[in-house]
Amino acid sequence: MTRREKMHSSHWGVFTASEGQQGLTVKPFADDPNPNRLIDNFVDALDHPCRVAKPAVRRGWLENGPGPDRRRGHDEYIEMEWDEVLDLLAQELRRVQRRYGPEAIFGGSYGWSSAGRFHHAQSQVHRFLNTSLGGYVRSVNSYSAGASAVLLPHILGDLDEVARRGVSWEEIAEYSEIVLSFGGMALKNSQVASGGISRHTERDFMRQAAARGAEFIYFSPLQSDMPAESRAEWHTIVPGTDAALMLALIYDIVVNGWADRGFLARYCEGWDIFEQYVLGHTDGQPKTPDWAADICQVPAADIAALAQRLAGKRLMVTVAHSLQRAQHGEQPVWLGLALAAALGQPGLPGGGYNYALGAIGHYGKHHNAVAFPAFPQGRNGVKTYIPVARVADMLLHPGEQYDYNGHKLTYPHIALAYWAGGNPFHHHQDLGRLRRAFNTLDTLVVHEIHWTPTARHADIVLPCTLTLERDDIGGTATDNLLVAMQQVREPYGQARDDYDIFNDLARRLGTEAAFSEGRTSGQWLRRLYGQMADKLAAHGAPAPDFDTFWAQGSLYLPQIKDGGRLLRNFRTDPVGHPLPTPSGKIEIFSSAIDRFGYADCPGHPVWLAPRLRCDETHPFYLIANQPATRLHSQLDFGRHSGDAKRRGREVCKIHPLDAEGKGVRQGDIIKIFNGLGAILASADISDAIMPGVIQVPTGAWFDPYDPRDDIPFCVHGNPNVLTLDIGTSALGQGCIGQIAVVDFVRYDDPLPAVRAFVPPPVIRR
Numbered sequence: 001m002t003r004r005e006k007m008h009s010s011h012w013g014v015f016t017a018s019e020g021q022q023g024l025t026v027k028p029f030a031d032d033p034n035p036n037r038l039i040d041n042f043v044d045a046l047d048h049p050c051r052v053a054k055p056a057v058r059r060g061w062l063e064n065g066p067g068p069d070r071r072r073g074h075d076e077y078i079e080m081e082w083d084e085v086l087d088l089l090a091q092e093l094r095r096v097q098r099r100y101g102p103e104a105i106f107g108g109s110y111g112w113s114s115a116g117r118f119h120h121a122q123s124q125v126h127r128f129l130n131t132s133l134g135g136y137v138r139s140v141n142s143y144s145a146g147a148s149a150v151l152l153p154h155i156l157g158d159l160d161e162v163a164r165r166g167v168s169w170e171e172i173a174e175y176s177e178i179v180l181s182f183g184g185m186a187l188k189n190s191q192v193a194s195g196g197i198s199r200h201t202e203r204d205f206m207r208q209a210a211a212r213g214a215e216f217i218y219f220s221p222l223q224s225d226m227p228a229e230s231r232a233e234w235h236t237i238v239p240g241t242d243a244a245l246m247l248a249l250i251y252d253i254v255v256n257g258w259a260d261r262g263f264l265a266r267y268c269e270g271w272d273i274f275e276q277y278v279l280g281h282t283d284g285q286p287k288t289p290d291w292a293a294d295i296c297q298v299p300a301a302d303i304a305a306l307a308q309r310l311a312g313k314r315l316m317v318t319v320a321h322s323l324q325r326a327q328h329g330e331q332p333v334w335l336g337l338a339l340a341a342a343l344g345q346p347g348l349p350g351g352g353y354n355y356a357l358g359a360i361g362h363y364g365k366h367h368n369a370v371a372f373p374a375f376p377q378g379r380n381g382v383k384t385y386i387p388v389a390r391v392a393d394m395l396l397h398p399g400e401q402y403d404y405n406g407h408k409l410t411y412p413h414i415a416l417a418y419w420a421g422g423n424p425f426h427h428h429q430d431l432g433r434l435r436r437a438f439n440t441l442d443t444l445v446v447h448e449i450h451w452t453p454t455a456r457h458a459d460i461v462l463p464c465t466l467t468l469e470r471d472d473i474g475g476t477a478t479d480n481l482l483v484a485m486q487q488v489r490e491p492y493g494q495a496r497d498d499y500d501i502f503n504d505l506a507r508r509l510g511t512e513a514a515f516s517e518g519r520t521s522g523q524w525l526r527r528l529y530g531q532m533a534d535k536l537a538a539h540g541a542p543a544p545d546f547d548t549f550w551a552q553g554s555l556y557l558p559q560i561k562d563g564g565r566l567l568r569n570f571r572t573d574p575v576g577h578p579l580p581t582p583s584g585k586i587e588i589f590s591s592a593i594d595r596f597g598y599a600d601c602p603g604h605p606v607w608l609a610p611r612l613r614c615d616e617t618h619p620f621y622l623i624a625n626q627p628a629t630r631l632h633s634q635l636d637f638g639r640h641s642g643d644a645k646r647r648g649r650e651v652c653k654i655h656p657l658d659a660e661g662k663g664v665r666q667g668d669i670i671k672i673f674n675g676l677g678a679i680l681a682s683a684d685i686s687d688a689i690m691p692g693v694i695q696v697p698t699g700a701w702f703d704p705y706d707p708r709d710d711i712p713f714c715v716h717g718n719p720n721v722l723t724l725d726i727g728t729s730a731l732g733q734g735c736i737g738q739i740a741v742v743d744f745v746r747y748d749d750p751l752p753a754v755r756a757f758v759p760p761p762v763i764r765r
């Protein structure tokens, strides 16, 4: 590091940054064996014209006061001074709280924010709402793992324990004979870890495993879901049908006598009931390879050959997060476990089941011996919550009952929503519906760095700092580098830290002492670091004082190698170390889930045909997966994200046969549509995708041609215009954004301009 270079971190990597005459320069962390280029998106971020420079209030809200308004998304904004806008907002918060109570405030504020642990926006919002307004309606689970987070505790253990402390990459490099992946383990996904990542190691582990002779086999509509280094064998599969394939593999394992009966009897609950279903004794349909072949379009002979190949091998099964971001997404998660159990693999080194390994940089790693303390959030006085992806349902159906994980819940009446650190017009499904839902609010408050589509729908927009404009500490439990995230330059315009905004609001509400405890953000950083240093000292690994840590820019932390402990201990001693499930065993049949009586998630895993299926009007599956060139929607205007677009639009992968059928050539702009809306994208014709499936990554900022349209037409290519907003099932109620059904045509009309990164009209006073 030269003197001007500052140490910094992001969810997509640790880096150094300096500002000079050429603007911002970023360099990846020197010890990173496989740095990723997402950091280049920062270069354009600091002074981009789409920064929010000053607080702004939507004209309709200012003129008519709080209340439902169809103008959200296509209104002008009036700039205001900080004092004036915070007075106005404090008054509105007080009004809502006095009139309806904190039960009318939605503070879920889902989103990834930035990597720093103190300026973590969700923690800031939650602490503010708890300390200053008595609480808020929260959200539970995530868009990432909505179905699996609810299912796994019933059948195996907590999501984090299963995904983060499962089979390690070292074990895979050393022991696995076959790694069977549903959905792949793309490096573009594992290059990201919330809180920061200093070393990207997945590529090297896969290379080592392959060099030793381990075989990687994956089922996925996209070839790019495994890196070349894994030398993986690619099989295509119709999206949303893996459950049928897994059932057929289990069928062949059972009928050929390859099942590990001893393991199933000793470690699993309810295998017999499930086996009756697999054999067709309960529903008259044996789950044979022939049966599955019709559903999945995987040849029956390939399924049979694979089942035989798996038998007797040290097998690791993994199911990507993406498979459960679909209707009935619980089923492939459950069946991946059932498949590994049928062959007696769970708990063996390099064997068994590691849900979502490779989907994110946290999994398959080791944990730090002590965790960095979280910024405390205080106590939430409101008990009401929603599963996170039910937000539009909640706003559109207040007072209605719905099912979730054995509970009957009722949607609250929300008057005000407060968002900081998330972008619902990126992450939510059916954006036309989301807009109608937000239009029902009295008030939507958003803290944002840039004029994102969510900011453009807000009533009050407060400009906040980009991570490079403040000091913070970055780190995560599965990375051994704690990073001093040093401020690189002064805040843009009038942007302020979320913490300082909340502190000034709290002062107006008379709750400043409770919110800030009298500390500046600098004092909080020292305090949190001090708590960490105490924990490290108690662990016998004394840490330097804060100033030394800050000057050196980072600190290596001791780790413990306890990967796989849950299943390994269970396998060694199932009585002494039962699993945290009701039976203490792997639940292939769950009495708890069975008692809920859900038709869309019965007591053992099943094949259920999804509502989303191709037909004459929707002949194509659309895969809307994670983008390779950015994290979600963050810094979409950045150069690395922009370089991957064509004519300013998101790129859609299409198989040559499908392109030919539509008269589409490489680089043509196409219109992809269904009943929910339409988007434009640039065609990229490639045989690295299966026929009948097209793919548009998520994250291009929503840019409706006419924002007043009820059926949106996004000219930039945001696939969430086309995804359906229903839950995975009554059990998980997770989002189903990964798959949609669509049609497409070549777009020959004059191309509308992309205005996603042009701020809305802002009137200066």
Ligand SMILES: Nc1nc2c(c(=O)[nH]1)N[C@H]1C(S)=C(S)[C@@H](COP(=O)(O)OP(=O)(O)OC[C@H]3O[C@@H](n4cnc5c(=O)[nH]c(N)nc54)[C@H](O)[C@@H]3O)O[C@H]1N2
Pocket: 110, 111, 112, 113, 114, 119, 121, 143, 144, 145, 325, 419, 420, 421, 422, 423, 424, 426, 427, 428, 447, 448, 449, 450, 452, 464, 465, 466, 467, 498, 624, 625, 626, 631, 632, 633, 634, 635, 698, 719, 720, 723, 737, 738
């Ligand atoms: N169709 C479909 N949809 C999906 C998915 C899919 O596979 N398909 N995937 C889903 C998944 S897994 C996820 S996790 C979600 C992700 O959805 P989000 O987490 O909402 O996406 P981000 O783009 O990371 O949004 C973070 C926002 O926080 C802002 N921000 C960053 N730092 C700060 C800060 O310090 N303060 C404030 N106030 N704001 C800040 C950024 O500018 C950005 O707008 O998307 C989901 N949506």
Ligand SMILES: Nc1nc2c(c(=O)[nH]1)N[C@H]1C(S)=C(S)[C@@H](COP(=O)(O)OP(=O)(O)OC[C@H]3O[C@@H](n4cnc5c(=O)[nH]c(N)nc54)[C@H](O)[C@@H]3O)O[C@H]1N2
Pocket: 143, 144, 145, 182, 183, 184, 188, 189, 190, 191, 192, 219, 220, 221, 222, 225, 237, 238, 239, 240, 241, 242, 320, 321, 322, 323, 325, 326, 359, 360, 623, 624, 625, 626, 627, 628, 629, 630, 631, 632, 738, 739
């Ligand atoms: N670069 C980058 N990395 C990221 C993120 C990002 O935004 N950018 N987001 C991070 C987050 S928050 C999360 S939760 C994880 C998400 O991790 P995942 O959800 O696993 O990631 P995706 O890329 O959405 O999906 C992985 C692949 O699954 C395949 N797939 C889709 N549907 C099916 C199906 O029905 N069957 C089979 N067999 N395959 C299918 C698709 O080809 C897709 O490329 O990624 C993380 N990593």
Ligand SMILES: [Mo]
Pocket: 142, 143, 144, 145
């Ligand atoms: Mo996610």
